Structures are given as C-alpha cells and as structure tokens.
Amino acid sequence: MIINRRDFLKASASAAAVAGLYGCASGSKASGHVVVVGGGYGGATAAKYLRMWSQGNVQVTLVERNAEFISCPISNLVIGGTKSMADITISYENLKHKWGVRVIQDEVTGIDAHARKVKLEKGGELSYDRLVLSPGIDFMWDQVPALKSAEAQAKILHAWKAGPQTVALRKQLEDMKNGGVYAITIPKAPYRCPPGPYERACLVANYFKTEKPKSKVLILDANEDVQSKKGLFMKAWADLYKDIIEYRPNSELKDVDVAGKAAVLEFEQVKADVLNVIPPHRAGNIAASTGLKLINNRWVDVNWLSMESTNTPGVHVLGDAIFPAPTMPKSGHMANQHGKLAAAAILNLLAGQAPNPTPVVMNTCYSFVDGKNAIHVASVHQYDAATQTVQPVKGAGGVSAARNELEGKAALGWAQNIWADMLA
Amino acid sequence: MMKLFHLAAAICLAGAAASATAADPNLGRNLAATCANCHGTNGKAIPGAGMDALAGMEKEKLLQKLKDFKSGAKPATIMHQISKGYTDEQLDLIAAYYAAQK
Numbered sequence: 001m002i003i004n005r006r007d008f009l010k011a012s013a014s015a016a017a018v019a020g021l022y023g024c025a026s027g028s029k030a031s032g033h034v035v036v037v038g039g040g041y042g043g044a045t046a047a048k049y050l051r052m053w054s055q056g057n058v059q060v061t062l063v064e065r066n067a068e069f070i071s072c073p074i075s076n077l078v079i080g081g082t083k084s085m086a087d088i089t090i091s092y093e094n095l096k097h098k099w100g101v102r103v104i105q106d107e108v109t110g111i112d113a114h115a116r117k118v119k120l121e122k123g124g125e126l127s128y129d130r131l132v133l134s135p136g137i138d139f140m141w142d143q144v145p146a147l148k149s150a151e152a153q154a155k156i157l158h159a160w161k162a163g164p165q166t167v168a169l170r171k172q173l174e175d176m177k178n179g180g181v182y183a184i185t186i187p188k189a190p191y192r193c194p195p196g197p198y199e200r201a202c203l204v205a206n207y208f209k210t211e212k213p214k215s216k217v218l219i220l221d222a223n224e225d226v227q228s229k230k231g232l233f234m235k236a237w238a239d240l241y242k243d244i245i246e247y248r249p250n251s252e253l254k255d256v257d258v259a260g261k262a263a264v265l266e267f268e269q270v271k272a273d274v275l276n277v278i279p280p281h282r283a284g285n286i287a288a289s290t291g292l293k294l295i296n297n298r299w300v301d302v303n304w305l306s307m308e309s310t311n312t313p314g315v316h317v318l319g320d321a322i323f324p325a326p327t328m329p330k331s332g333h334m335a336n337q338h339g340k341l342a343a344a345a346i347l348n349l350l351a352g353q354a355p356n357p358t359p360v361v362m363n364t365c366y367s368f369v370d371g372k373n374a375i376h377v378a379s380v381h382q383y384d385a386a387t388q389t390v391q392p393v394k395g396a397g398g399v400s401a402a403r404n405e406l407e408g409k410a411a412l413g414w415a416q417n418i419w420a421d422m423l424a
Numbered sequence: 425m426m427k428l429f430h431l432a433a434a435i436c437l438a439g440a441a442a443s444a445t446a447a448d449p450n451l452g453r454n455l456a457a458t459c460a461n462c463h464g465t466n467g468k469a470i471p472g473a474g475m476d477a478l479a480g481m482e483k484e485k486l487l488q489k490l491k492d493f494k495s496g497a498k499p500a501t502i503m504h505q506i507s508k509g510y511t512d513e514q515l516d517l518i519a520a521y522y523a524a525q526k
Binding site for chain 2: 048049052053333336337340341344348355356357358359360361362364376378379380381382393395396397398400401404406407409410412413414416417418420421424
C-alpha cells in the first residue's frame with residue numbers, strides 16, 4: 001500500500017479521532033475545575049502548579065480555614081526564641097492574584113464523592129471535576145483522655161500545628177522559672193515530622209543554656225530510639241547540652257495530670273513546669289469522614305501514580321494524611337512533592353491521558369541543633385511498578401557528616417525557596 | 425474503518441516506542457519540579473537565599489555538575505546524596521528542562 005502525504009494526513013486525522021477513543025490522545029488539553037482542600041505545603045503547591053502547568057486552563061478553588069499560611073518548619077525557632085511569627089507567616093495574595101487561584105476562607109464540612117461536591121461550613125457547596133485533599137493531621141485525643149477538653153488543651157500544649165499554639169508555648173517557656181523542667185512527649189511513629197521533636201528539644205535547651213541555665217529538658221519518647229538523625233542529635237545533646245537534655249526512650253504517654261502538669265507513663269508520673277504533649281495523630285478528620293480507605297484506621301491509602309484514594313475515584317490526597325511509602329517521612333517538603341505529583345497526574349487525567357508511569361519524589365529535611373548549626377536527612381523515591389509504590393533509591397540520600405553553619409544557612413534558604421515554590 | 429483502526433493502533437505503538445525513555449511528554453518538567461523546593465519554581469531561586477538558580481543554565485554545564493556530584497568528584501553537603509537518586513537519563517532531562525527556562 002502506498003500512501004501519499006496528503007492521504008496520510010487525512011488518515012492520521014481520522015486515526016487520531018479513533019485513537020482518542022482508545023486512550024492515545026496526546027496533545028489534548030486539560031480543562032475543568034479542581035477544588036483543593038487545605039492550603040499547607042501540599043495543597044498550596046498543588047493549587048499553584050495546577051494553574052501554572054495548565055497555563056490557566058484549569059480552574060482551581062482552594063478552601064483553607066486560616067487567613068494566612070503559617071509554617072510548621074522553622075516554627076521550632078520561634079519556640080526557641082530566635083525567629084518571630086512574622087518570619088513564618090505568608091499570605092495567600094500571590095496565589096490569588098498572580099496565579100488566579102480562587103481562595104475561600106472556610107471549613108469543608110462534607111464531601112459527596114459520588115456527586116463530586118464539597119459542602120462548606122459558612123454555607124454553599126462547590127462542584128469539582130477532581131478534588132485534592134491536603135488536610136494534614138488531627139489528634140487522637142482518646143489516647144490522652146485528660147486532654148479531651150478545649151480548656152485542658154489550652155494548658156497542656158502540642159504546638160504541632162504552627163499558629164496560636166506556637167506563640168503560647170513560647171510564652172510558657174518565657175514565664176518558666178530558671179531551674180524549671182520542660183518535658184516533651186513523642187508519640188509512636190509514624191507521626192508528623194520525625195526529627196521535629198528532637199530539634200525542638202535542642203532549641204529549647206539552647207534558650208535555657210543562655211537565659212535559664214539551671215533548667216532541664218526532658219524528652220519522653222514512646223519509641224525505643226531516636227527516630228531521625230540519631231547519631232547527629234545524640235552528638236549535639238552530648239556536646240552542647242550535656243547537663244540540660246535527658247533522653248528517655250520507651251516512655252509512652254498514657255494520660256496527663258493537667259493540674260499537676262505531669263505526664264502519666266505506664267509505671268510513673270513525670271512532673272514538669274512546662275509539659276508539651278504531642279498526641280498520637282491521624283489523617284485530618286475530613287479524610288476519615290469522607291469514607292476514604294484508611295490503613296490502620298489512621299492514614300489514607302493512595303495510588304502512587306496519581307495520589308488518588310484507592311477506594312474513592314476523583315479524590316487525590318496529599319501530605320501527612322497519607323499512609324507513607326516505605327521510609328517516606330511525613331514532612332512539608334514531601335507534601336510539596338506530593339502536590340506536584342498530583343498536579344501532573346490530574347492534568348493528564350483531565351486531558352484523557354494516563355498519569356506519568358514513572359513518578360519520582362524526594363525529601364530534604366534540615367533540623368537546627370542550636371541558633372546557627374543544622375543537620376539534614378535526604379532521600380529520593382522512585383516509582384516501582386512491581387510493588388506499586390515509590391521506593392527509596394538504594395545508595396542515595398543520607399545525613400550530614402556533622403552539624404555545621406553552612407547547613408544552618410541552607411535550612412533558611414530552603415525555607416525561603418519552598419515557601420515561594422508554594423505561594424509566590 | 426478497519427484499516428483506520430490498524431493505523432490508529434500503529435500510531436499509538438509508534439508513539440509508545442519513541443517515548444520508551446520519556447513515556448510522559450512532561451517527564452522532564454515533572455522531574456525538574458522535584459528540585460524546585462530548594463532551587464525555585466522552574467529554577468528561579470530566591471536571590472540571596474544561597475541556592476543556585478538553575479534557570480537558563482547551559483545544559484552541558486549543569487549536567488556535568490550533577491554527574492560530578494553523583495560520582496563524588498564534586499564535594500557537597502547534600503547534592504552528592506540527592507543526585508545519586510536519579511538515573512543519568514533523568515539527570516539529562518532535568519538539565520535540558522532548566523536550560524530551556526528563561
């Protein structure tokens with residue numbers, strides 16, 4: 001058969017129309033409306049990248065309960081007294097005006113995944129073609145019964161969601177007498193930000209060392225060992241805070257004596273002047289109430305090619321709320337990467353194409369051990385078709401050789417750049 | 425119509441074969457986006473924040489730098505660990521994407 005060029009073009013056009021029916025529709029453009037719930041590291045990134053990568057062809061509505069973004073990463077420096085709330089607070093103005101994201105300050109009270117509608121607390125509902133849920137975490141107060149009331153929660157702080165609690169914990173530390181004890185309790189893994197509690201212990205100790213040198217920091221860890229950057233943290237504690245920080249593994253919190261400011265462990269009660277309880281947590285409540293499949297009744301099960309819920313089509317879930325892939329931490333950096341993976345997949349799906357079959361995500365996490373020196377952990381995760389998840393690349397990633405000031409500068413540079421990557 | 429269907433299938437297959445290393449047309453863009461947390465959206469890092477801006481960097485120069493991080497020839501605090509997580513083909517796509525950014 002001989003086909004001349006004109007015939008081939010004609011045939012190609014028809015063939016392309018046929019091919020469209022069979023899922024080979026390259027070149028078609030994504031359009032539609034995506035609703036994003038939660039404007040943190042995952043959701044804000046997804047919202048911006050959906051607008052940017054679709055050249056504005058996909059409409060995006062972001063529903064966020066807070067008026068401004070407040071970062072959890074770097075918030076330990078506010079608690080330690082070397083940064084202010086203004087340093088970690090960023091507006092949504094650029095998402096609105098530069099990227100054309102419709103930002104609604106409201107709370108999502110319900111999701112009808114079948115009708116593809118989201119219900120809002122202040123009234124009204126939003127229809128979507130695809131939904132992105134980036135709800136973060138909610139605490140399992142049943143595991144710390146004495147902290148169920150709002151009154152108790154205002155006294156014994158978690159400060160594990162940056163905001164008013166961050167300010168309040170700093171105030172408690174400032175009000176504490178020289179010679180007092182600050183105790184922090186860490187839940188069993190997995191929890192948000194594996195190195196975060198150890199970094200906080202360092203930065204509180206750093207504050208005590210200069211301002212209240214007779215004071216102590218007590219780490220009550222439910223886990224059997226330090227969960228991240230172990231050697232580097234233990235070296236910092238030994239070198240910098242020998243008489244200040246005490247680390248107690250296998251110390252699972254059972255409850256709290258609110259009036260006595262005591263952590264109730266299995267065999268003893270540990271009294272503190274400032275008690276900082278990080279309760280066990282799970283995917284944000286909206287995930288569970290929507291009927292998304294959870295693993296261990298806590299974390300959302302997702303398809304790693306698209307971040308889509310494995311039992312609820314059209315709903316993509318990001319960040320700390322998901323059941324993590326092997327060795328993947330719950331971090332802001334990782335949530336940002338989830339946001340990009342989901343944005344790319346959603347644009348393909350809206351254009352009638354399959355998601356990228358070979359996604360890659362990576363993590364970088366810096367922790368300060370004092371006002372200037374930081375340490376990192378990094379990892380790269382590539383999709384593995386055999387296990388249908390992203391697997392850490394062997395031989396890649398790792399931790400700092402030693403704490404250093406260069407990485408302290410890099411940590412602040414990381415923050416400036418990732419905040420811009422999400423919100424500017 | 426059957427002929428058309430066969431032709432459609434052939435075009436699909438040809439497309440798939442041609443893109444064996446870059447199955448998704450936006451693979452370079454997607455891979456480069458994994459660097460943007462530190463190096464800025466599309467490689468436009470915040471000036472003065474201490475991160476290299478990758479946008480518009482000559483492809484061969486950036487690729488060589490990444491390969492030197494990967495081999496250990498170029499010392500680093502973190503990039504030697506991150507570059508090892510990507511295949512040489514992926515690093516090539518990343519370098520090409522950033523070189524094309526203005």
